[in-house]
Amino acid sequence: MTSTLSSADQAVFDLVARRHLPGADRALPLLSRSANHGVLWLTAAGAVAVWARGKHPKARRAAVRGTASLALASATVNTVAKWSVRRSRPLLDTVPLVRRLKRQPITTSFPSGHSASAAAFVAGMAMESRTLGAALAPVAGAVAFSRVYTGVHYPSDVVAGAALGVGAAYAVRKLFPVRTLAAPRARVAVDVPALPDGKGLVVVVNAGSGTATATSALAEVAMPRADFVHCDPADGRLLEELEQAARRASELRGALGVCGGDGTVNAAARMAVRFGVPLAVLPGGTLNHFALDLGIEEVQDAAAALNDGEAVKVDLGRFSTDGSFLNTFALGAYPELVRIREHWSPRIGGWPAGVLAAFRVLRDYRPIEIRMNGERHQVWLLFAGNCRYDGLGLTPQRRSDLSDGLLDVRVAHAGQWARTRLLLAALAGTLEHSPVHGMSRVRRLRIDWIQPGTQMAFDGEVTEAPGKLRLDKQQEALVVYCPLSR
Numbered sequence: 001m002t003s004t005l006s007s008a009d010q011a012v013f014d015l016v017a018r019r020h021l022p023g024a025d026r027a028l029p030l031l032s033r034s035a036n037h038g039v040l041w042l043t044a045a046g047a048v049a050v051w052a053r054g055k056h057p058k059a060r061r062a063a064v065r066g067t068a069s070l071a072l073a074s075a076t077v078n079t080v081a082k083w084s085v086r087r088s089r090p091l092l093d094t095v096p097l098v099r100r101l102k103r104q105p106i107t108t109s110f111p112s113g114h115s116a117s118a119a120a121f122v123a124g125m126a127m128e129s130r131t132l133g134a135a136l137a138p139v140a141g142a143v144a145f146s147r148v149y150t151g152v153h154y155p156s157d158v159v160a161g162a163a164l165g166v167g168a169a170y171a172v173r174k175l176f177p178v179r180t181l182a183a184p185r186a187r188v189a190v191d192v193p194a195l196p197d198g199k200g201l202v203v204v205v206n207a208g209s210g211t212a213t214a215t216s217a218l219a220e221v222a223m224p225r226a227d228f229v230h231c232d233p234a235d236g237r238l239l240e241e242l243e244q245a246a247r248r249a250s251e252l253r254g255a256l257g258v259c260g261g262d263g264t265v266n267a268a269a270r271m272a273v274r275f276g277v278p279l280a281v282l283p284g285g286t287l288n289h290f291a292l293d294l295g296i297e298e299v300q301d302a303a304a305a306l307n308d309g310e311a312v313k314v315d316l317g318r319f320s321t322d323g324s325f326l327n328t329f330a331l332g333a334y335p336e337l338v339r340i341r342e343h344w345s346p347r348i349g350g351w352p353a354g355v356l357a358a359f360r361v362l363r364d365y366r367p368i369e370i371r372m373n374g375e376r377h378q379v380w381l382l383f384a385g386n387c388r389y390d391g392l393g394l395t396p397q398r399r400s401d402l403s404d405g406l407l408d409v410r411v412a413h414a415g416q417w418a419r420t421r422l423l424l425a426a427l428a429g430t431l432e433h434s435p436v437h438g439m440s441r442v443r444r445l446r447i448d449w450i451q452p453g454t455q456m457a458f459d460g461e462v463t464e465a466p467g468k469l470r471l472d473k474q475q476e477a478l479v480v481y482c483p484l485s486r
Contacts, residue, residue: 010090012155016148017094024149025098031139032101032146035114038070040143041121044136048125057283057297062128065172069124073116073168078107081164085110087157095151105152112153112161115144119165127173190479192278193253194309198223200254201280201306202245204268208233209260212284215299216259219282222303226257239267246271255306255481261285266326266459269316269478278311278479287460290326293399294482305481312484313476314402317386320470325386325458326478331450331465332381333365334457367414371449378414384471385409388441405475406441444472 021028034040045063052059087110092100107113118140126133144162147153153161195201201223205216207230220228227248231241242258246268249256256275258268259282272279282302283291294312296302305311317325328334340357367378385408390398447469456465 009154009156013090013148013151014094016155017096017151020096021149025096028142028146028149029099029101031142032114032150032152035118035143038074038117038121040139041070041117042067045121048132058129059132062125062132065128065169066121066124069120069165069169069172070117072172073120073165074113076164076168077111077113077116077161081111081160082108082113087154090151090154092151099150101150101152109153110157110160111164112144112147112157114147115153115158115161116165116168118143119162120168121165123166123169124172127169190278190311190313192255192309192311192479192481195254195280195306196225198226198257198303198306200249200252201226201257202249202252202254203228203257203259203280203282204238204241204245204264205230205284206233206238206258206260206264207231209264209284210286210288212259212261215282215284218299219259219303222299223306238264239271242268242271246275246277249277250275255280257282259284261460262287262289262327263460265290266324266461269326269480270324272479273316273474273477278481280306280481290459293327293402294480296482301483302481305483308483310484311479311481312402314478314480315387315405316474316477317384317407318472318474319458320468321466323458324474327386327459329384329386329456329458329471330381331370331447331454331456332368332379333361333455334381334383336365337361337381338457368454369451370447370454372445372447374448376449377411380412380414382447383408383410384445386473403476405443405473407443407445407471407473409440409442409445411439444470446470 031040045067048063049060052063086108089105089109122133122136122140125136144158147158148155193200198219203216203219203223203226205212205228207213216228216230219226227245229241229245231238242256246256255278256268256272257280258265260268262285264285265281268281269279280302281291281294281296282299283296285291288297291297291302296305314326317329319325319329337357340360344356361380365380367380369376369378370382371377385399387399387402387404388406388408390400449468450465452467454465456463456469
């Protein structure tokens with residue numbers, strides 16, 4: 001059987017060597033060399049990331065996933081596969097001199113690393129963006145074919161490499177699932193006005209937030225009849241502008257729009273509730289957690305919901321110093337944990353970035369002391385999410401139900417060997433079973449005493465915590481536009 005396969009492999013190799021493709025004798029060796037060490041694909045990923053910045057988050061994620069898949073495939077080929085098989089390179093007797101690479105590879109032949117990298121990168125890209133994957137697939141196919149055409153690989157080397165590359169992309173997807181946007185489950189049907197082309201919509205743009213300026217430019221094209229108010233946060237007039245915009249939206253019987261980060265969206269939500277108008281969220285921040293949980297990734301998603309008059313009611317979290325939160329509330333080292341995770345996640349992926357963030361925080365920060373339910377606790381952090389967050393971990397990220405009436409509470413306890421146990425549980429993915437990581441879902445939470453100097457964070461805003469706190473919910477208090485008919 002092995003002899004038959006080898007004979008077939010050699011026969012196909014010789015057939016390709018005897019064939020001449022117009023223009024390929026110079027183009028394919030050049031293309032093959034450009035893919036050395038993944039340079040071609042890393043350049044493509046960089047170009048896509050630059051092009052997508054602030055406009056096409058799906059394309060940017062595709063570049064990151066493609067790069068991660070390439071890295072896994074390359075590592076697997078060079079550390080395991082080649083050394084396991086140790087197949088010799090083909091003899092070049094039948095390959096025309098003009099096609100041969102100036103520098104012949106010195107590693108073993110099976111499988112083809114170039115083919116694995118090409119297939120991994122394009123398959124990873126396609127998992128996030130079929131359009132980008134389809135655009136790059138012919139290039140990947142040409143790179144794989146060039147390895148046989150230039151005489152450095154047998155056809156089976158290329159086929160095995162491509163299969164390994166696709167497998168690497170699926171392995172990366174298993175570790176870091178593809179983000180699937182979906183509207184939150186609607187518990188109550190909401191009758192809101194349709195606002196075609198943004199008629200009746202008054203949008204406040206926080207020019208200092210993330211991608212707000214670029215996003216608002218796209219929104220003004222998609223919603224030409226909306227009113228846009230650009231606000232410089234340095235002026236200190238954001239709340240005033242939001243109040244005026246909410247009052248104007250109420251007079252127009254329209255909606256209040258907001259383009260900015262989660263902190264800006266939080267402030268707009270309070271104004272929308274106060275004036276009894278629906279809220280429309282444009283993803284103009286750096287992270288856009290609330291918008292993504294609504295199923296709004298791009299301006300077109302919000303525009304479609306406004307045109308069709310689609311909306312849901314969502315909960316608003318509250319804490320006893322007259323504050324509110326749409327996403328999360330936390331005490332302790334949580335702000336630093338999130339900052340580190342978000343800094344590294346585009347580079348190394350969400351799960352490794354979360355583990356790195358936990359390590360840095362547990363190494364560098366001291367636990368805080370609180371009194372809760374009549375008992376004193378030393379904790380690294382206390383997290384309360386507005387509604388249940390899917391998945392487990394110290395920094396959960398997504399919600400599918402924004403009106404369940406619950407606070408998702410998670411506590412990282414301090415104590416003997418607590419740091420080591422937390423890190424091992426995070427690495428193993430078993431935090432739910434760790435005795436130093438507590439979880440509960442409640443309708444309200446009371447903290448009777450908080451160590452002075454403790455930091456408090458809510459929706460990206462950080463300040464010093466008061467001496468005691470009470471957290472609860474305003475269930476289904478906010479009406480917000482989001483696409484329901486996906």
